Amino acid sequence: MATAKQNFYKWHRILGLTALIPVIMWTLSGLSHPFMSNWFRPTIANEVYKPAQKGIKPALSLQQVLDKNGISELVNFGLITFNKQAYYQILGKDSTANYYSAINGNLLKDGDKQYATYLARYFTQDSTSKVKSITLQKTFDSHYQPINHLLPVWKIAFDRPDGMDIYVETSQSRMGTFNNHTRKAMLTVFEQLHTWAFLADIGGEQFRIVVLLIVVSVMFLSLLSGLTIYALFWKKFKTAQQNRKADNRKDTRFVHRFHRQIGLIVSFVMLTFVTSGAFHLIVQLHNIDPQGKTYTQLINRKELAFSNLQLPADSVKNIALVRYQDSAYYQVSDTKKNIKYFNTQTGTQLADGDVQYARQLANFYNDRHKPEKVYRRVNVTQIRQFDNEYGFINKRLPVQKVSYPDGENWYIETTTSQLATKVAGIDRAEGLSFIFLHKYFGMSWAGKNIRDIVSMLAALGVLVVSLFGFAAFIKNK
Known part of the structure; x- marks a missing residue:
């Protein structure tokens, strides 16, 4: 003993x-x-981008801009307003975003950089400090960690005493995070020591x-x-x-x-x-x-018969393109977080479009469940606020929660066609723990x-x- x-x-x-x-x-x-x-x-003036409700109306349709610039295929597009000008933000098949005037169709040089800088100045309400550097970031690092989720983002470094850096996702006009000198030092220490x-x-x-x-x-x-x-x-x-x-x-x-x-x-x-x-x-x-699945789509100009200028224009916040089944649709988001889908050939609205598109994306990311076996037992619910299961760290809102019979919940951000997160039984227990x-x-x-x-x-x-x-x-x- x-x-x-x-x-x-x-x-x-x-x-x-x-x-x-x-x-x-x-x-x-x-x-x-x-x-x-x-x-x-650190504190910042604005954490969420809220554009003016009444933007500048485009004089040209998306189709006219595409034809003028000889663009036959695109991944997606958006309609944005900054510096008192309206632009079509067109994401090409090479994953490069170009900006074309919605008034005359001309290309804006370095448009994505200019818009990223505009957003950074909006978030900081800093219109005077010089931009020390602006870089496109496609991976996470010690200062922009995986908890921020959003990629790619522009990193705008201001020439200020506090060393403020703003990370901006231009495709959704939102901020990834912001850091000053103190926070950057603490992030590095925490990442290495913890x-x-x-x-x-x-x-x-x-x-x-x-x-x-x-x-x-x-x-x-x-x-x-x-x-x-x-x-x-x-x-x-x-x-x-x-x-x-x-x-x-x-x-x-x-x-x-x-x-x-x-x-x-x-x-x-x-x-x-x-x-x-x-x-x-x-x-x-x-x-x-x-491996991590990545969703991609490619829209042909010939599919865009119905003009985007004929879409309902009331309270439109964002507009984009998605492919649902074998057809292309305009995806129109309003200021009340409602998302509607209109066929790009006929202009016909897709009933329960966001629910249907979320199901399609969930089936793409979740290849363990065969759609034909679980379709009628899958519930889809829009989530507009963070809660205990889908917390603030997930960044993306609104999302559709696709709930499977085995208790798994797959959260899909339909406006970017991205999987926000997946919560299974063990994930739920671990999160609470x-x-x-x-x-x-x-x-x-x-x-x-x-x-x-x-x-x-x-x-x-x-x-x-x-x-x-x-x-x-x-x-x-």
């Missing part, structure tokens, strides 16, 4: 020392997160997740062995403390005692961090899809500041226990 107890001591030290550096990295970066996401988060992005650079995403799972397992075993030692030796610890007080001897093992006492107090907190983190990583590993056990959303009733303080105290407790443990190891030497 004595040998077994000594072995527990030995393995607890080994496991604790192995997990020490990761614990320090995770707790310090966890402590920094509220500063990055709440207290030191998510260990450097491992993905070394061996890929799967390698990163596997390594993190191993480290989290070591932390769990360290926690478990520590609790076991306390259970085996608590009588001995209590007797030793009583004898020391009775003999009036100096407490030379106070570091060990604090490590045990604080460790017992924060053991539940550490358990919630470890289990929710491990569950999060397991689901990430399960959901890795290296992560927000309540890892991010302490159970404290949201007290306000974001209190919730952040509680989560920081929890992380600080784990850090203190680890440092006391390390100090005890050094003292034993």
